[in-house]
């Protein structure tokens with residue numbers, strides 16, 4: 678199980694995460710920030726749990742690409 682967290686308020690809207698993992702991230706037309714799909718928002722920390730290696734690998738690639746390092750990926 679992999680947990681992905683996005684600190685959405687700090688997003689600068691560069692779009693890299695959506696390019697790396699379009700199944701997980703979508704840029705908002707409203708405010709230009711990234712949205713972590715199907716995530717639960719707890720005080721600005723948007724979190725989703727994923728199963729399977731492929732989504733986890735893509736989430737990791739997005740986290741590595743994020744220039745402001747606001748995507749975290751934890752695997753148990």
Ligand code: SF4
Nearest residue numbers: 688689691692694743
């Ligand atoms: S890579 Fe980071 S800064 Fe860029 S859109 Fe995604 S979350 Fe925002």
